[in-house]
Amino acid sequence: MKKGLDWNSEQVKIALEKAKAAYEQVPKGRKIQTLEKTFAAYTGVFRCYDSIKKHIKYLDENV
Secondary structure, three states: OOOOOOOOOHHHHHHHHHHHHHHHHOOHHHHHHHHHHHHHHHHOOOOOHHHHHHHHHHHHHOO
């Protein structure tokens, strides 16, 4: 059975913050790729753009 990603862990929160910062700094055509690559660099999890965006939004609302 596959274990899901713990979106509340400190490592994931840092990855979300770094991915968001990278996303905001790149041109429009590279945003999704940059967001996923940055998140993957910190967590090892690839191809979860929708989940990343959802959790970044949640993180922003609850800071």
